[in-house]
């Protein structure tokens with residue numbers, strides 16, 4: 207009998223909008239094994255082609271099917287050191303699962319859900335020990351502790367190099383910690399556990415509060431290390447150039463999410479972090495960052511309402527200039543946001559933010575859009591419909607329109623070239639930059655992308671750094 211794709215248990219929408227606990231609860235062993243049974247064990251599996259770190263997908267699924275979890279972990283960890291994270295946040299529907307043969311006529315194997323189960327099993331049971339290779343005596347500085355930096359550092363540690371991570375914030379993890387909310391990616395149980403295990407087992411030093419470009423320059427780092435990897439991400443937010451963006455109540459998604467996540471605004475009332483949450487919030491954009499902002503705003507509205515009395519009429523809108531077909535966020539996040547009550551205003555674009563006499567946001571003027579011919583991104587371009595302007599009553603506007611790399615890391619690093627978009631110039635295969643001994647990868651090179659693509663870049667750079675330091679290849 208054909209086995210249907212197994213659903214993952216989740217918190218009910220009406221419960222979860224009142225807390226920041228994880229929404230998706232994960233497979234049980236039975237569910238994971240049942241889902242694993244669906245895999246056809248293709249002789250030429252296409253799923254692997256969709257994975258940027260080349261996890262041997264059919265092999266780990268087979269180990270789960272027969273219940274050999276230690277083996278599943280070992281197979282997974284040989285390619286991916288952060289499966290509990292990737293299983294939660296990777297856009298599998300456009301990666302491995304999109305290539306799964308079962309998806310041609312029905313639903314693909316739920317590779318991400320099984321991966322998450324394997325990652326969580328390992329965190330709970332510690333069946334796998336990462337070990338440091340024989341010491342090479344070479345020192346490497348890794349700048350930035352997001353997925354690119356962490357992956358590069360762990361691989362280099364396993365290869366026997368002496369690694370120090372320099373991180374500008376007070377907590378390591380990059381976007382995994384300051385951007386993606388607790389209800390999608392639990393910080394203590396998943397991220398801290400992964401980082402601590404790697405740091406302890408491999409002797410990686412993590413120096414927080416070190417802003418490279420300011421605290422130390424690349425030249426200064428170079429004088430003490432044999433190689434440098436830059437994984438400083440793309441944390442500089444973009445705004446629209448429309449009147450009114452200086453009113454109080456307008457902010458970037460980065461600022462909003464950092465206050466909620468890193469500065470513990472989500473632990474209200476235990477932590478009374480100053481974080482503005484309006485009664486009627488508009489989030490501009492429809493990527494993962496926009497979904498996270500909208501869903502955080504909903505939760506904070508309910509938490510504050512239960513503390514201060516009901517907030518009648520509280521609403522959160524996603525305002526997006528294209529149609530549902532172009533939404534860039536993961537399908538699951540959009541589905542969850544809708545279930546929780548986020549209102550979607552498609553084909554709508556803000557043209558002005560209006561304030562009151564105290565300088566606070568009071569509303570937003572918008573215009574309706576229609577879709578024209580595809581633009582250079584391949585998506586149909588939005589065109590304003592003349593005379594369709596209208597006013598939307600809002601008291602907070604959060605911009606989630608994408609980010610660029612922060613230029614700080616380039617300070618006093620003359621040999622390090624940037625593209626006109628502000629990203630680092632680097633070889634896609636090796637990560638080598640235009641400065642001898644310096645590699646780069648992740649969002650710093652690609653612009654805002656995904657966790658797994660950043661990890662893939664960290665891996666490729668670590669392999670190249672290793673060969674270079676061992677004298678197997680020249681610069």
Ligand code: FAD
Pocket residue numbers: 295296297349350351352353354355372373374375378379380381382385386387416417418419437438439440441463494495498536612614615647648649650654655656657658660
């Ligand atoms: P980052 O994660 O940005 O890490 C860079 C690190 O470098 C940071 O810790 C930063 O503090 C540090 N740094 C910066 N400058 C310096 C300096 N000068 N000196 C020292 N340290 C410095 N991707 C997905 O695949 N799935 C998702 O569901 C998803 N959701 C997202 C939700 C949000 C809210 C955001 C913002 C992004 C999301 N992404 C998602 C994208 C993904 O998180 C990024 O592509 C990924 O984190 C990039 O990794 P990175 O290591 O290149 O950079």
Ligand code: SF4
Pocket residue numbers: 244245246247248251252253254263264305306307308315317
């Ligand atoms: Fe299994 Fe799908 Fe990969 Fe084939 S393509 S091995 S069915 S996960």
